[in-house]
Amino acid sequence: MNKANMNLDTKNLEQTRFNMVEQQIRTWYVLDADILKLLYKIRREEFVPAAYRSLAFIDMEIPLEHGQVMLTPKMEARILQELYIKKTDKVLEIGSGSGYMTALLAEKSSHVYSVEIVPELKTMAEINLHAHDIHNVTIEQGDAAHGWPKHGPYDVIVLTASTPVLPQTFQENLNPGGRLFAIVGEEPAMEAILITCTAPGAYTTKKLFETCTIPLENAQPSEKFVF
Structure with missing residues (x-):
């Protein structure tokens, strides 16, 4: 590829990234300037599997190995905005995936502990984070569907x-002032919620929006009523 074509490809790539931010993310009420800047700094396409790289900025979940997915770009950005992460915050992420959401969380916080049940995805996330010189992350393999205290x-x-x-374990592992984002429910009725620990043992729950995504492996099932 000659230099002119490389420059053209870079220009097209940045225009597509700009369109993602302006047309998908801003229109979903993500207006925090620091978060929007972060979406330009952490290059999403470099965390997407090669086979799907052309879809990195599309409003869709990107397939990963073992039936897992990357969340949509607007979902990732909205989660960041709802959590109001500070540089002093210690973060727990359940599901490392490709490491992209992990990278965003790490840029906003002091340290991220991320737990991934799929060994291949743990390795993928570690490689991607290392390639971007993001070191305030600890990725562990395990089943954290019921908590990771x-x-x-x-x-x-x-x-x-x-x-x-x-599981109640999650909110019980919040510091006072701590925030928890989760998508709760079963297809087709799921709801994103934000739980805040207002004092030791006291919590508030805010319903954010309706959505739908894959469940955690070994997630706690809902009670089934038999008539």
Whole structure:
């Protein structure tokens, strides 16, 4: 590829990124200037599997190995905005995926503990984060669908896939003032919620929006009533 074509490709890439921010993310009420700048700094396409790189800025979930997905760009940005992450915050992420959401969280916080159940995705996330010189992250392999108190309590907890029922363990591992984002419910009726620990043992829940995404592996099932 000659230099002129490389410059053209770079220009087209940046225009597509700009369109994603302006047409998908801003229009979904994500207006925090620092978050919008971060979407230009952390290059999403470099975390997307090669086979789907051309779809990196599309409003869709990107397939990963073992039936997992990357959330849509607007969902990732909205989660960041709702959590009001500070540079002093200790974050727990359930589901590392490709490492992109992990990278965004790491840029906003002091340290991210991210737990991934799929070994291949743990490796993928580690490689991607290392390539971007993001080091304030600890990725561990394990099943955290019912909580991960190992490094708690946390200031922020993010579940990157849905759960039919949110185990109480998660909110119990929040520091006072801590925030928890989760998508709760079963297809087709899921709801994104934000839980805040207002004082030790006291919590408020804010309903954010309706959505639908894949469940965490081994997520706590809802009770089934038999008539």
